[in-house]
Amino acid sequence: MSYNPSEIEAKWQKIWSEKGAFEPLDDKSLPKKYILSMFPFPSGRLHMGHVRNYAIGDAMARYYRKQNYNVLHPIGWDAFGMPAENAAIKHGRHPKDWTYSNIDYMRKELNTLGLSFSKTREFATCDELYTKWEQEFIIKMFEEKLLYRESTTVNWCEDCHTVLANEQVEEGCCWRCSNEIQLKEMPGYYINIVKYADELLEDLKLLEGKWPSQVLAMQSNWIGKSQGLEFAFKFSPDSKEKLENKFEGFEVFTTRSDTIYGVTYTALAPEHPIVKALIKNELLNANVAEKITAMGNMTEIERAKADKEGYDLGIRVNHPLTGEEISVWTANFVLASYGGGAVMSVPTHDQRDFEFAKQYDLPLKFVISGGSNENEAYTGEGELINSDSFTGMKNMEAKAEIIKYFEEQGLGKGTTNYKLRNWGISRQRYWGAPIPFVHCDSCGLVAEKVKNLPIALPEDVEITGEGNPLENHPTWSKCVCPNCGEDARRETDTLDTFVQSSWYQFRYATHPDKWNSMGIDRDDVNYWLGVDQYIGGIEHAILHLLYARFFTKALRDLGFIENIKEPFDNLLTQGMVLKNGEKMSKSKGNVVDPDPLIEKYGADTARLFTLFAAPPQKELEWNDSAVEGAFRFIKKLYDRKSKVISNFMPTIDQTTLNKEEKIARAKVYEALKKSTDVYEKSFAFNTLIAACMEALNALDKQKNEQVWSEGMYILLHLLEPITPHVCAELSEELFSSENLANKIEIIEEVFVQDTVTLGVSVNGKRRGEIEVSSTASKDEIVEEAKLTVAKWLDGKNIVKEIVVPNKLVNL
Numbered sequence: 114m115s116y117n118p119s120e121i122e123a124k125w126q127k128i129w130s131e132k133g134a135f136e137p138l139d140d141k142s143l144p145k146k147y148i149l150s151m152f153p154f155p156s157g158r159l160h161m162g163h164v165r166n167y168a169i170g171d172a173m174a175r176y177y178r179k180q181n182y183n184v185l186h187p188i189g190w191d192a193f194g195m196p197a198e199n200a201a202i203k204h205g206r207h208p209k210d211w212t213y214s215n216i217d218y219m220r221k222e223l224n225t226l227g228l229s230f231s232k233t234r235e236f237a238t239c240d241e242l243y244t245k246w247e248q249e250f251i252i253k254m255f256e257e258k259l260l261y262r263e264s265t266t267v268n269w270c271e272d273c274h275t276v277l278a279n280e281q282v283e284e285g286c287c288w289r290c291s292n293e294i295q296l297k298e299m300p301g302y303y304i305n306i307v308k309y310a311d312e313l314l315e316d317l318k319l320l321e322g323k324w325p326s327q328v329l330a331m332q333s334n335w336i337g338k339s340q341g342l343e344f345a346f347k348f349s350p351d352s353k354e355k356l357e358n359k360f361e362g363f364e365v366f367t368t369r370s371d372t373i374y375g376v377t378y379t380a381l382a383p384e385h386p387i388v389k390a391l392i393k394n395e396l397l398n399a400n401v402a403e404k405i406t407a408m409g410n411m412t413e414i415e416r417a418k419a420d421k422e423g424y425d426l427g428i429r430v431n432h433p434l435t436g437e438e439i440s441v442w443t444a445n446f447v448l449a450s451y452g453g454g455a456v457m458s459v460p461t462h463d464q465r466d467f468e469f470a471k472q473y474d475l476p477l478k479f480v481i482s483g484g485s486n487e488n489e490a491y492t493g494e495g496e497l498i499n500s501d502s503f504t505g506m507k508n509m510e511a512k513a514e515i516i517k518y519f520e521e522q523g524l525g526k527g528t529t530n531y532k533l534r535n536w537g538i539s540r541q542r543y544w545g546a547p548i549p550f551v552h553c554d555s556c557g558l559v560a561e562k563v564k565n566l567p568i569a570l571p572e573d574v575e576i577t578g579e580g581n582p583l584e585n586h587p588t589w590s591k592c593v594c595p596n597c598g599e600d601a602r603r604e605t606d607t608l609d610t611f612v613q614s615s616w617y618q619f620r621y622a623t624h625p626d627k628w629n630s631m632g633i634d635r636d637d638v639n640y641w642l643g644v645d646q647y648i649g650g651i652e653h654a655i656l657h658l659l660y661a662r663f664f665t666k667a668l669r670d671l672g673f674i675e676n677i678k679e680p681f682d683n684l685l686t687q688g689m690v691l692k693n694g695e696k697m698s699k700s701k702g703n704v705v706d707p708d709p710l711i712e713k714y715g716a717d718t719a720r721l722f723t724l725f726a727a728p729p730q731k732e733l734e735w736n737d738s739a740v741e742g743a744f745r746f747i748k749k750l751y752d753r754k755s756k757v758i759s760n761f762m763p764t765i766d767q768t769t770l771n772k773e774e775k776i777a778r779a780k781v782y783e784a785l786k787k788s789t790d791v792y793e794k795s796f797a798f799n800t801l802i803a804a805c806m807e808a809l810n811a812l813d814k815q816k817n818e819q820v821w822s823e824g825m826y827i828l829l830h831l832l833e834p835i836t837p838h839v840c841a842e843l844s845e846e847l848f849s850s851e852n853l854a855n856k857i858e859i860i861e862e863v864f865v866q867d868t869v870t871l872g873v874s875v876n877g878k879r880r881g882e883i884e885v886s887s888t889a890s891k892d893e894i895v896e897e898a899k900l901t902v903a904k905w906l907d908g909k910n911i912v913k914e915i916v917v918p919n920k921l922v923n924l
Contacts, residue, residue, distance in 0.1 A: 116751040118715025122838040126227055135174075135186060135229040139624070141640045143183040148174040149618060149681075151649030151657070152189045155215035155237070156196060159222045160697060161690040161705050162650075165723040165733060168835075169687060169796065170648045171228045172724065175834035176792040178229075179853065185641055187621040188223065188230040190216050190237040194610045195273050195289055198544040202578045208544040209572065212239060222708065226716045227837050233625050238613035239544075243620065245567035246632025247612065248549040252560045253671045254304060255550070260538075262302050262550075262558055266384060266449065267537060268412065269297035274578065275540045276301060278609065279450070281656065285412045288656075294412050296384075301539035302548060302606065306663050310336050310531045313662055316678055324684040325730075328654040332662075335655050337532025341368035342516050344525025346379055346430035346457070349438055355396065355428060360387055362430060366452035366530050370515040371508040374500040375459040375480035377470065379430060380423065380444040382454035383409035388443050391426055408445050416445045421469050433524050434501070444469060450534055464490045481508050536660065538609040543574055543582040545607025553594035553601040562595045568603070581605055614657050615664035618644055618680050619673075633673050642674075647681035650689070658684075685796055688732040690723075697735075705735055717836035718744040724798035724835055746806060747839055750828070753809070757847050759822035767862050773815035775866055780808040781824045782863045788831050798835065805832055826852045872921040873898045875905040883922070891916050898922040 129135065137145075150170040153163055167188075174186035190212075197208040204211070216237060223230065236243055254260035268277040272292035276299070281288045306313075314336050317329050347362040363381065367373075381388050383405045392402045401424050408422060423444035430439050446465055447456050460470035461479045467490035470477060479485055482495040497503050503511050519525035539548065547568045549561040561568055571589040574582040583589060583605035594601040616633070622641035623634040649657075658681075665680045689696050692703040710719050722743040727733040770778065784804035791801040805828055812824045825843070830852045833840035844850045866887055871894065873881045880902040885894055895914050899906060906924065915923040 116748045116839070118717060118747075118838070119712070121842045122225070122227060122716050125838045125841050126224060129227075129229070130224075130232075133232070135184075136231050136233055137185040138183045140183065141636075144181075145185065145641060146174070146177040146182040146646075147185045147622070147641045147644045148177070148646050149185075149187065149621070149644045149648070151647070151653065152191050152614070152617065153219065154191045154194060154196065155212055155219055157215045157218065159219055159707055161707055161723065161735070162697065164226065164707050164719055165690055165729075166648055166650075166687055167223070167226065167228050168720045168723050169685065169729050169798075170646070171226075171230075171720075171837075172798060172834040173646055173792060173796075174229050175837060179830075179833070180856065185234070185622065186229055186231060187234040188228070189235055189617060189621070190219075190239075191610065191614050191617075192216065192237040192239040193545045193607075193613060195275065195542055195544070198542055198576060199273075199578075201544075201576045207572065208576070209239070209570075212237070212544075225711055226707075226720065229837070234621050236620065236628075238546075238610075238617065241567045241569050242628060243613070244546045244569065246620075247546055247608070247616070248561070248566045248568060249563055249632060250616070250668065250671070250673065251608070251612075252549055252563060253673075254667065255560050257671060258305075259308065259667060259671075260302060260304050262300060264298060264300040265303075265537075266296050266298050267301060269295045269299075271295060273542070274580070275542050276537060278537050278611075279413075279534050282412065285415045285418075296410055296412060301537050302550075304536040304538055304663075304667075306536045306660075307531055307533055309663055309666050310338065310533050311529075312666055313659070314338055316662070319679055320684075323682060325651070325686050328651065328658065328684065328686065331654045332659055335533060335659065338529060339368045339531075340527070340529050341366055342370040342373075342519060342525055343528040344433055344519055346433065346439070346441075346455075349429040349431055352428035352430070352441075356387070356390060357394070359390065363387060363455045364453050365455045365457050366528065367457055369459065369462065369512075370519075371497065371511045372459040372462045372480055373434065373457070373515055374497075374503075375461050375478045376432060376439060376457045377460060377476045377478055378440045378442055378458045380442045380447045380456050380458055380469075381426070382447040382449040383443050383445065384449045385443070385447075385454045387428075388426065391428075397424075397426070405443055408443075411445065413448055413450065416448070419445055421446060421465075421472060423469060423473065425473075433519075440475070442473075451532060452530060460490065462490055462492060464492065466490070536609075536663075538612055539606040540609055541581045541605075542607055543570065543576060545610060546613065547583070548604045548606050548608055550604040551592055551594055551601045552604065553597065553599060555599055556594055556596045556601075559594055559596045559601070565595070583607070611656060611660050612664075615660045616668065618642065618661070619668070633668070635673075635675055638674050639676060642677050643679055643682040646683050646685065648685045648687060651686040654686075685729060687729045688727065690733045690735060692735040694734070710740065714740060714744045715747070715838070717747055717839050721747065721802065721836050725802040726799070728799055729796050746809075747836060750809060750832075751839055751843065753812070753821070753825065754843055754847060756812075756818065756821040757825050758818040760848055761851065762826050762848075762857075763819045763822050765819050765823060767865075770817065770820070771815075772867065773811075774817045774820050775863070777808070777811040777815045777817075777824060778820055778863045779866065780804070780811040781827050782859055784808050784831055785827055785857060786859055792834070801831065802835065827857055829853070830857055869919050871898070871919070873902050874921060874923040875902055877923060880905050894922060895924075898924065 148170050150166050174184050178184050192212050197212050200211050201208045268282050270277055270287040270292050272290045282294050286293055343366045345362045345364050391397050423442045426441045426443055428441045430441055432439055458466040460467040461477050480499050482498050483491055483493055494508055497506050497508055497511050516527040549568050551559045553559050571586055574586055576582050590603040590605055592601050592603045619633045619638050622638045624637055627634050661680050668674050697704045707719055722740045726739055787801055787804050791797055826848055829840045829844045833853055844853050868884050869887050870882055870884050872879055873883055883897045883901050885897055894916055911924055
């Protein structure tokens with residue numbers, strides 16, 4: 114019979130489903146592997162990026178099952194979020210209906226790929242039972258003061274009508290819709306992730322060599338730890354009086370305490386309270402005040418791209434050591450989110466400060482030797498000059514001494530600062546997990562009682578895209594205070610969807626029988642975690658991966674888990690799937706739908722193509738002819754079943770084989786030898802597939818039926834994690850599936866060949882090749898090489914003879 118992928122794949126998918134073939138075992142005495150791919154948002158259809166991600170994880174899961182590991186390989190749905198709500202607005206469908214119908218469709222698509230996911234562990238993050246336990250975590254964070262509410266300036270997306278965390282702003286735009294972000298003052302809920310900044314930074318060391326170095330660097334830079342000096346600039350008497358004695362001065366943080374004597378001006382962020390007071394009290398020129406306000410409304414990204422701009426505020430501070438009066442400016446390069454929104458400026462030793470000083474003709478004062486060029490800042494090392502009693506010290510050594518002096522004099526202190534900001538988790542949308550708090554006129558902000566969870570979303574809402582549907586609902590927000598029993602109002606903000614994806618790895622690990630009674634089972638989690646291999650896109654390096662690491666540490670401290678420092682032991686970031694050199698997207702019209710591909714060629718072809726076209730970490734360019742090539746290889750493999758005569762692994766006497774038979778056997782075992790490194794370390798599936806293709810070609814060049822039987826036995830074993838349906842079919846027919854159950858040992862003697870082929874070069878240019886005995890001496894090899902390339906040696910003297918064993922001869 115000819116190869117019929119649709120028939121074969123339907124057969125095996127039914128068998129696997131009926132047997133529950135991919136469910137993890139309850140026996141915790143077994144060695145385990147937890148293989149996890151980042152779960153999808155149920156947008157409606159799978160794309161080739163999904164296929165690639167899940168084919169990688171599935172190959173690993175299937176491989177480890179054959180190595181007798183207890184394997185947890187789950188899938189679920191990252192189901193809350195703005196796209197569902199936006200789709201409801203566009204199509205007039207309820208977000209819940211839209212979401213769950215998409216899940217049903219995409220689940221069928223996943224099944225057609227033959228992915229070995231656990232079916233019993235599947236859930237959607239919008240399930241009320243998932244929300245219940247998540248709300249309990251949030252309440253516990255609130256009780257332990259890890260979560261708080263305050264009014265701050267936030268990133269607001271007018272298109273999505275919601276707040277975004279700093280990590281969700283990409284080049285000044287919303288990460289979801291690319292709409293330009295506005296800054297807006299409003300109350301919100303924040304998780305104190307900065308409390309864990311040191312641990313998050315320190316534990317990156319545990320992931321070195323296990324996570325891509327690029328991801329580790331991105332997280333380290335985002336946390337942005339810096340150590341330095343914190344002190345206050347005090348206002349001069351006149352300035353203090355001008356500000357109606359409401360401000361004594363302002364705090365600054367600097368990593369360059371060694372340059373303290375070089376300060377010639379200070380600068381405040383345009384949204385700094387002192388600047389706002391000057392504007393409110395009309396102490397600045399109206400035109401200047403208007404420009405400063407506009408500057409303050411720009412996002413941090415926009416300011417970073419803009420030309421330097423600033424204004425003299427007409428107030429002065431005194432230098433803390435010299436008493437000298439120093440001007441105070443507002444500047445667009447000063448950010449309210451870092452160092453309190455105030456900086457000391459040393460233009461001679463900081464290029465940014467230098468450019469600003471030159472632009473506004475501000476004074477320069479050199480305090481480190483080696484820097485006297487008035488055309489640029491000197492940022493190198495040297496001895497201090499013009500620095501009072503510290504003059505003559507090495508500037509790097511002087512940092513600690515100057516901090517010590519500030520502390521002794523009561524002027525300041527050594528401190529640590531971070532670029533990382535606390536995580537704003539409030540979203541002003543309907544389709545999200547309700548934040549489980551109540552506003553009471555008597556009691557203030559009160560957490561809901563755990564016994565009343567989950568606080569579920571009302572389904573009878575009108576979603577128009579204008580405002581928060583929960584605020585507009587006539588009754589949902591009305592409740593009683595859990596504390597005093599008086600009338601109160603339920604919180605209408607919902608949780609950032611990244612909260613849901615921060616703990617889902619623990620939910621998968623918890624046995625489904627316990628899902629009603631607990632969110633996370635510690636015994637189950639201690640067995641399964643950390644995730645042995647996590648697979649997903651590098652675009653989640655800061656957002657999801659940082660939040661998941663934080664949640665692990667927070668849940669540990671809150672008592673929900675124990676003994677787990679990091680959620681994901683190993684991380685593989687797969688490259689994007691491109692078409693015509695661009696990332697596939699609906700807006701560009703270059704999306705390849707896997708459904709027609711599977712219908713025409715089969716799921717095994719789709720899987721094989723995505724794993725063969727490029728290494729997993731690299732971008733994959735879509736190629737129709739390569740898809741057809743993958744199909745032809747599978748068909749060829751299937752067609753060669755007639756060559757097999759033995760229904761078990763034959764025992765072969767290597768000494769009885771001819772040259773072609775030995776080469777074919779060696780190619781098969783070369784692929785087997787490569788497989789362990791590929792599946793457990795390099796994930797270079799393309800090289801393993803190429804080795805299998807070479808082996809099949811080599812088998813085709815010989816006719817020994819025993820060699821064919823052994824070769825197919827091994828190749829089906831190697832390819833089953835990649836193309837499971839056809840391998841399961843052939844293995845059942847030819848070997849009673851024995852080759853998929855047993856580990857295959859490498860026979861080293863197959864690599865010993867009677868002859869070797871060497872390339873021959875003259876002056877480094879290849880001119881031919883020779884075949885010599887594998888035991889030939891160097892002299893014998895050189896003589897044979899000379900005969901083969903004699904015409905290129907005519908009239909020449911040989912001055913050097915190089916023999917690289919088993920590779921080449923160069924004369």
